[in-house]
Amino acid sequence: MSDIKRAVSMYSLQDQYARKKMTLSDIFEYLNDLDAGLEFISDQMLKGTPEPSEESLAEWDRLVEQYKPDLVCNDIFINTCLYKNRTLTKKESVDLLIKEIKLAHRLGFKMVRLVSNTPANIIEPALPYAEKYDVVLTLEIHAGMSFDSPLTMEFIEVMKKLNSPYVGLTVDTGIFCRRHPRVSTNYFRDLGTNEEVISYIDHIFASGTDPKQFFAGVRSEGKQFPEELSLFLKTQNDFEYALFADGYEMSPFTILDEYMPYVKHIHGKIYEMTEEGVEYSIPFDELIKYLHKAGYNGYIATEYEGNRFTLPDMPILDKENVTAHQKMLKKYIDEL
Structure with missing residues (x-):
């Protein structure tokens, strides 16, 4: 009880x-x-x-x-x-x-x-x-x-x-959170967010951590995102998806x-x-x-x-x- x-x-x-x-x-x-x-x-x-x-x-x-x-x-x-x-x-x-x-x-x-x-x-x-x-x-x-x-x-x-x-x-x-919310993914996908950005964020969660922790190292160096992710950010929607992703912690x-x-x-x-x-x-x-x-x-x-x-x-x-x-x-x- x-x-x-x-x-x-x-x-x-x-x-x-x-x-x-x-x-x-x-x-x-x-x-x-x-x-x-x-x-x-x-x-x-x-x-x-x-x-x-x-x-x-x-x-x-x-x-x-x-x-x-x-x-x-x-x-x-x-x-x-x-x-x-x-x-x-x-x-x-x-x-x-x-x-x-x-x-x-x-x-x-x-x-x-x-x-x-x-x-x-x-x-x-x-x-x-x-x-x-x-x-x-x-x-x-x-x-x-x-x-x-x-x-x-x-x-x-x-x-x-x-x-x-x-x-x-x-x-x-x-x-x-153990996974990035699927409804958020689908919403940003509908806006045209780059699938490479979506996959990158999903991979972070699948690896056993979250974007906030994953980005901590580069942010301590004054960068917002790892260089590999930055190459995928081609539109404002791509950027916002990556930015908001660290609002879900593991x-x-x-x-x-x-x-x-x-x-x-x-x-x-x-x-x-x-x-x-x-x-x-x-x-x-x-x-x-x-x-x-x-x-x-x-x-x-x-x-x-x-x-x-x-x-x-x-x-x-x-x-x-x-x-x-x-x-x-x-x-x-x-x-x-």
């Missing part, structure tokens, strides 16, 4: 909501059908965030009372690039984070996910408010900005220094060993659920076994990112992928 629980991030259903295919009420009902908790994005689905109107809050309260969802986490963005001509000052960023903490508490969430580039120096000033309002602050460890990213390292240094139960990590499973699960005491939440990233009912790039069966053995008892929230790679004139299969992923998670968790 495992204490790992399931949720769905509203990133997954952004198209459903934006195109008015699903209302928030529909989404709550859908989550209940899946027996899954809610990872909310208030910026996306609550008008006026971080200071919504009383009318908006009253409607939220009504829906929560009606559907009684498991309120798992609210994803927040300290938008330091709010203005064209400058970044936010430290005081502005702290004040904004405090507003987000208060809103999370008001909505009923006990955790917020901080986007990966959140300044680390605003955490300590905001900590008394996190404690007062009983809201845990977690930084997202995202592929492309994983544990070796300078911003992530700064946050972890502060996190360890504070050693508070109100400061931790949300781990995005995009750091555990870290071993053991990279989490020293951080497990701080891991509060997991983003179950999916790019494509296959007909066999597994995620094409990420071995969730192995990951869940690792998390169970490590004593993780939080949520894994489905985060469908294949939506951005939908081919022209094709439907976005967001609900289909989310449902399949939740079914897979339930199977693997039950097997424990």
Whole structure:
């Protein structure tokens, strides 16, 4: 028996909501059908965030009372690039984070996910408010900005220094890719990306590493790509495919060993659920076994990112992928 629980991030259903295919009420009902908790994005689905109107809050309260969802986490963005001509000052960023903490508490969430580039120096000033309002602050460890990213390292240094139960990590499973997402490949192929570039990237993964690690040596020398790959880059699409490829990392699960005491939440990233009912790039069966053995008892929230790679004139299969992923998670968790 495992204490790992399931949720769905509203990133997954952004198209459903934006195109008015699903209302928030529909989404709550859908989550209940899946027996899954809610990872909310208030910026996306609550008008006026971080200071919504009383009318908006009253409607939220009504829906929560009606559907009684498991309120798992609210994803927040300290938008330091709010203005064209400058970044936010430290005081502005702290004040904004405090507003987000208060809103999370008001909505009923006990955790917020901080986007990966959140300044680390605003955490300590905001900590008394996190404690007062009983809201845990977690930084997202995202592929492309994983544990070796300078911003992530700064946050972890502060996190360890504070050693508070109100400061931790949300781990995005995009750091555990074993193959380059096929939907991304097909999307760029449709744009005319050179097959030699595609094969080069696939070979990197097949060799047991990822582009970020593979390119590290030449980048330390001031080059962007190995010379062999550079010869294949003939168009802007070729360049972008190679550039974005290092946003999928192949870290071993053991990279989490020293951080497990701080891991509060997991983003179950999916790019494509296959007909066999597994995620094409990420071995969730192995990951869940690792998390169970490590004593993780939080949520894994489905985060469908294949939506951005939908081919022209094709439907976005967001609900289909989310449902399949939740079914897979339930199977693997039950097997424990």
